[in-house]
Every structure is written in C-alpha cells, then in structure tokens.
Amino acid sequence: MSDLLLPWFLTQWQRLCAQHQADRLPHALLLSGPAGVGKGRFAQALANLLLCHEPTAAGPCGHCHSCELRIAGHHPDLVRISPEAEGKPIKVDQVRLLIDHLHSTAQQGGYRVVIMEPAEALNTSSANALLKILEEPGQNTLLILVCHQPGQLMPTIRSRCQRIDFTTPGVEQAVAWLVDTLALESDRAEQLLRLSHGAPLRAQRLYEGDVLEQRKKLLTGLADLLRGRAAVTDLALQFGKFDLLQCLDWLNSLLSDIIRIQLAGVSEPVVNTDMTRMLQAVARQAGSAKIFALADRIQEERVSLMMRQNPNRQLLLERLLLQWSDLAR
Ligand SMILES: [Zn+2]
Structure with a gap:
C-alpha cells in the first residue's frame, strides 16, 4: 500500500481500484471535501498507480520505466495544474497549454493523468476551456479535479465528473495517525486536530510550520x-x-x-x-x-x-x- 494513501480513505480507494480493474474508470474525477484531509495525496496515489506499467496489488512497482520517470519528477504523462500564486485563479492560458500538451504529445504506453488543484480556482474562461477537454479527453486520459469548495465550480464541470466525497476522519483515527506520523503525545495531537477543524494534514502543517x-x-x-x-x-x-x-x-x-x-x-x-x-x-x-x-x-x-x-x-x-x-x- 502506498504511504500516500491515508487509512481513512481506504473505501474510496478500493472502489476506484475495482472500477479500474473492470476498465470502467471515467474520464474525470472530482475529489471533493474539506481542505487538509488528504485529497491531494489520494490524487497522487491514483496517478502513480495508473502511470505504472507493472502495478502490483500493493500499488505501483516503483522500477518500471514509467515509475522511474515519475520518481525523477518529469513524467510527460503526468500534468499538474495549480494557480501560479496562492489565491490567484487558474488562468485560461494554463488550460490552453494543457490542451496543446494533450493533443501533441505521445503517451508512454499507459495512462495520462492531469491533477488540477484546487479546481475552484478555475475562473469562467479557464473553466470553459476545460469543458472542451472534459468532453473529449482522449484515450486513457484521466482528469482529477481536487476541490475544497465544489459549490464554487461551474455546474457544467461538476456534471461531467464522477464525484467522490471525502470527509474529515474520525477523531480517534486521525489522532492515531498524527501520533504515529509526528511522534507526538496524544494530548498534543488532539489539540492540533481541534485547531485544524479535524483535518489531519492541516494539523501536520500546523505542527511542522x-x-x-x-x-x-x-x-x-x-x-x-x-x-x-x-x-x-x-x-x-x-x-x-x-x-x-x-x-x-x-x-x-x-x-x-x-x-x-x-x-x-x-x-x-x-x-x-x-x-x-x-x-x-x-x-x-x-x-x-x-x-x-x-x-x-x-x-x-x-x-x-x-x-x-x-x-x-x-x-x-x-x-x-x-x-x-x-x-x-
Ligand atoms: Zn511501475
């Protein structure tokens, strides 16, 4: 199991893996839920699995050509799109570049994955440009939209994605994870979690920053x-x-x-x-x-x-x- 994958998202993960094995993955996923619960890590874990040429039951193999490219940080079939600065929108030019990239580059023989985060940073023109890809993404291409506030997304975008909902984990599980990951006393982990509205990764950032x-x-x-x-x-x-x-x-x-x-x-x-x-x-x-x-x-x-x-x-x-x-x- 990939260490990117957080224990509280096991159900969502297993469901997607079953979909993938049945060759029934959609073109676009909308990972929706509060910030700091681990949606971005989930997206990355899924991308890693889809890009691998020889995945095992435990996840990506880590040594095929595709895994090597990914680990080296320049896999041509993995594209990440985020605002250029925090709080700014995802620009239409960024989406146009993505369209060109998807049309012009050859795939490495597997899946092509685009991770867009946070998707609510799309403004009207970039969202409209994205609609074109959502209608015709091409073979074996998966768009993963990571979204903290799905209500801010254009309905036409939402309706073209398979939505997966993420919530904050149970306190006990989150505290156990923080104790384990950060080597903390459980009292301290509980306090961090409360200050982070129950979002464990937010608690982790709070602790580390x-x-x-x-x-x-x-x-x-x-x-x-x-x-x-x-x-x-x-x-x-x-x-x-x-x-x-x-x-x-x-x-x-x-x-x-x-x-x-x-x-x-x-x-x-x-x-x-x-x-x-x-x-x-x-x-x-x-x-x-x-x-x-x-x-x-x-x-x-x-x-x-x-x-x-x-x-x-x-x-x-x-x-x-x-x-x-x-x-x-
Ligand atoms: Zn591999």
Whole structure:
C-alpha cells in the first residue's frame, strides 16, 4: 500500500481500484471535501498507480520505466495544474497549454493523468476551456479535479465528473495517525486536530510550520493586552507579519469558546483548551453584545481580505485589537 494513501480513505480507494480493474474508470474525477484531509495525496496515489506499467496489488512497482520517470519528477504523462500564486485563479492560458500538451504529445504506453488543484480556482474562461477537454479527453486520459469548495465550480464541470466525497476522519483515527506520523503525545495531537477543524494534514502543517509559534505569540499578546501590558500599535506591527487569515481564524475560535462559556454556562473552552483562564475571565467580564460585535467584525474582515488585494494590515489589526482590549473594560 502506498504511504500516500491515508487509512481513512481506504473505501474510496478500493472502489476506484475495482472500477479500474473492470476498465470502467471515467474520464474525470472530482475529489471533493474539506481542505487538509488528504485529497491531494489520494490524487497522487491514483496517478502513480495508473502511470505504472507493472502495478502490483500493493500499488505501483516503483522500477518500471514509467515509475522511474515519475520518481525523477518529469513524467510527460503526468500534468499538474495549480494557480501560479496562492489565491490567484487558474488562468485560461494554463488550460490552453494543457490542451496543446494533450493533443501533441505521445503517451508512454499507459495512462495520462492531469491533477488540477484546487479546481475552484478555475475562473469562467479557464473553466470553459476545460469543458472542451472534459468532453473529449482522449484515450486513457484521466482528469482529477481536487476541490475544497465544489459549490464554487461551474455546474457544467461538476456534471461531467464522477464525484467522490471525502470527509474529515474520525477523531480517534486521525489522532492515531498524527501520533504515529509526528511522534507526538496524544494530548498534543488532539489539540492540533481541534485547531485544524479535524483535518489531519492541516494539523501536520500546523505542527511542522512556525504557525503554532505564531499562535502562541498571538495568544500571549492578546492576554497582555487585556492586562494592559501591551500596546495595540506594537502588537499590530508584530502580528502584521503573520498569516492574517489564520490570525482571524484563531480570534474567531477564541470568541466561539467565550460565547459558549457565557451561553452554555460551562467552564471549559472546546477548542482553545490551553487558554482556559483567559477565556473564562473574558466571559465573566465582557458583555455579549461586545463579543458578538467583534465576531461580526472578524467575519467582515475575513470577507474583505479575501476580496481585496492589499488591505492595510496594520490598520485592520489595530481596529481588531482595540475592540478586543475593550472586552475587558
Ligand atoms: Zn511501475
């Protein structure tokens, strides 16, 4: 079994392999589900299997000519298409190049696989261009669209693909995998998973990047601000270097915990269990109107951040931090 393949996707994998053995694979697959659960790895595992000339029950052989080309990283029959920069669309030129490539190059005697990720980055013109390939992809060609938000895809694209749904795995399985993969204590794995909305690969990235360090600095700064030990402008300057959407996400999750403590009368936060004391204190002191107002503001900033190219990060953070510090007054 390929180590790309995650244990929680075994059913989907076996079903596709059976389809492949019966020579009944479609031209296009839509792998759909939340980000960070492993759809991209699933796509790669499938591509590896289809490209191999001598696959075994355990997966690709790893030593045929085709496997060698793939492992060396330049297999002509494996094409990956993604936006040129994160958050940008997949351009129509990229799809046109793909069409030319599919028409002009000879296959290496096996399957040809295109992995497009994330497919929701197709804009109207690139999606229209892609429709041409979806109608007539050619022999033994498989398009794999990896999509975190299928609702954003054109219906005509969706309807031409066989859709496979992926969900977040059960907590127990995900924690076991994180413990095993990252050599972690299970408490720590559980916390990472909660912070990642149950998506194990997102939890892995959180652990491996300096993102957790950023979260720690953010939380420390927020606590200092409540105690009057830090200045809004200094903190805004510091946080301005962080991943802003991620910061908003964390702030949002703090507020959700506070709201839960206030409304449900419980003492423990659900997500930010490492910040229990601060969250309890805010829940005691702050009026719910202020908390909901800040939650709304965060939501607005999230939306505008995704639409605008260059927001004034300093100003945005200063406004949010001021509103946060006001919670304890
Ligand atoms: Zn092989």
